[in-house]
Amino acid sequence: MIATILPGSADFHAVGYNEHKVSKGLARLIEMRNFGTVGLAGRPTTEELTGYLRKYSSANSRIRKPQFHVAVSCKGREMTESELLDFAHRYLKEMGYAEPGQPWLIYAHHDTDNTHLHIITSRVAPDGRKIAYSHERRRSQEVIDRILGTDRQKKIADDMDAARQYTFSSFAQFKAIMVSMGYEVYKKDENVFIKHGGKVQRQIPLAEVEQLFKSGYRERARCRQLRSILKKYRDVSGGKEELQKELKEKFGIDLVFFGRKDAPYGYMIVDHAHRTVINGARVLATEQLLDFATPEQRFARIEDYIDRLLTLNPKITQGEIFQKLRKQRAYIKKGVIHFDGQTRPLKPFMAEAIDRNNRIRFIEMFHPATEAERDLLCKIFKVNRPDLVDLSGERPQSHTDAVSRLHEIFNDENVFSVKSALHEEGFIIREEAGAAYAVNFKRHIVIDLAAEGLDTERLKPRPRKQQAKQTHSTGNGGKKIHIHGLKDSGAGSHAEKREWEVGGKGGYDDIDDGRNLKR
Structure with a gap:
């Protein structure tokens, strides 16, 4: 069970957000309490609901953002909508938002796989005082534990014991395991802090974690398998969150990213099935993992890139293009683009230009000094x-x-x-x-x-x-x-003709890495 307290607002914009979901058929208003005559004549409008909440909250002008908006969700469908509504009532009471006369709206959302509700009310009590909000997020987690009868310390101890069974070789990998279990983890002054529900639940010496380090994961076959899985599900996912969800549900794999949410610089793969943690860079580069374009779009990008290179340098060779494409893990050979185990033919005019440039490069190795020699x-x-x-x-x-x-x-x-x-x-x-x-x-x-x-x-x-x-x-x-x-070696004119079979070696179309054309 998770209760996420969302940002406050002076104009109760959360009502508009939820009503928009209702209009799209993704949510419905399942409970409206203490709104006076609003809604008695029919379905209330967004303006009527927000207008009432603003008027009610004006009893305490010192509260700049009186909106209290919280999303309550359970894992999957482990609770019915009715059971979750009962939980929401107890939650509001424990948090101090259920005194007689307190207005609230509860919306049921069904746009995800998890049953979840959105609750909107005011931080102003019916008598005009401000409802206590200090350490709100920590109190919220304590309320959830109390309602569910959860022994938080026992759960943390059990999760720590489970984490010790994994193979990890750095603090970052240990952190990835705990993050995948829903914790926040950070280190300070040679200590590791484990946080949950806005509260530090456990503090342990960093040395204790370091004693659990094991040699890095070396199973190359599993890394290759994971690479194939990541690429396959990346190509059918619309974004990072969807990819994480698919991998978690189908394979028991958590992707834990580091850095900004919209621009992570790296990630760890927590492979629960094998109880291992692998640095994602060993499997698939972050920029590749988060490239949610279709294979056709990727090939089109590569071809456009080659076209731009030819425009900037009409003499660019296959070897020079190869060096440019290395970062994209692509190359061209015999007029064909090779990328990610797939192939696409290069546009004929590009293939011909590259082949011509390879031959020009070979001609220039002769250092022709006159136009006659060049011709x-x-x-x-x-x-x-x-x-x-x-x-x-x-x-x-x-x-x-x-x-x-x-x-x-x-x-x-x-x-x-x-x-x-x-x-x-x-x-x-x-x-x-x-x-x-x-x-x-x-x-x-x-x-x-x-x-x-x-x-x-x-x-x-x-x-x-x-x-x-x-x-x-x-x-x-x-x-x-x-x-x-001086003997003709028995070859005569026949051998001489063979010398003129230019390109007979067949090396022009090979991947030119700069070693084929030696001076």
Whole structure:
């Protein structure tokens, strides 16, 4: 049984609140006492009821907020409406609001699963004096205990014994257990205070609580199970309170939040079935738990977010988007959004833009310095927006070293097939618009041969007679010297074509975490 004393008022606005519930079919006025002639001619209006209470209360002008409004409720349907009304009468008498002539209104509400009543009366007694209100909330709990015959101290002792059976590893977790049982708990000066009904019921040393600490809960399977439960019921709940109620009723799980009611910063899961307390962050982040959007709305938000990223940075890559989406526990792969174990295809124009940007990123790893080099690479990697590719202001050392090595090959008269020698070095030759380029895909190098002063005529194959002559030439005192051309490894043009199967690795659509494209 709970009696919640609600805020006072000068104009008895609680009448309007309850009458509005009546008009919506969610409540009804079950008792009206000592209102004189109000209501004798039919159903009284809100104005008539509030007008009478204001006039009655004006007998004591020193009371600024004479409204006394209390909600009395029981657990579920353990009491009938009639039984709860009898309880309300005894409650009003014990609290000093039942003297002859005291006006009151009692409304029965049926918009929740708990039978509950709302009582409205005045803090002014029939003789004009102010009804005693000191320590009102504490007296209210004492009155409830007296009416129900509850031994408060025994109940606290029993609840404390029950709490000791739980696995908890911090004061915050112990507090969560007691809060789930209806208590307020706080610590001060190395002592723990347990409060109920507006009164401190028990004070114990903090050290006594710390002696009960056990190692943190480690059952990963249960955490995974709880995560699934929380997400499932979050998606069918309209808010935090509804979610708490569903989990309590169906699974014996209490969610105890910390921080402001409308903006909690964390929560604990009190798993009564397993007598354990788990830090909610280990199961599901607070912001995720309280995200009551539908799965469709969440995917729409993610897609809108990706669209904004592409608008702000038309060259953003899949890897960069991956880093942005990590906090939302989402990622994209092969044009599909993956989130929370579900998938949705990305809009085609976004998927195409991201794939193009991945290829642009790869092109820029070659450090093209001229528009001709850029255009060649765009053609190779099938990028239709060369204007998005940045030209490099300076060559990396790897490019300089490669040019030096190519000069050695081109200047070596003993090299019969320059193309084969280049192939051995990882280069293939691509001719475009009358110019020849050496491209190394593994080391991300593109070299304009003519621009680097290399004789492109050496790329042409030599006559077979000249090959035989060089192969059997002599020197050094008549000794025969065999100079074999750098071997084509038996691959020939077929191997060369394989080098041009750009993207053959199939790695562009993988999750790009920044490790796939190494310089």
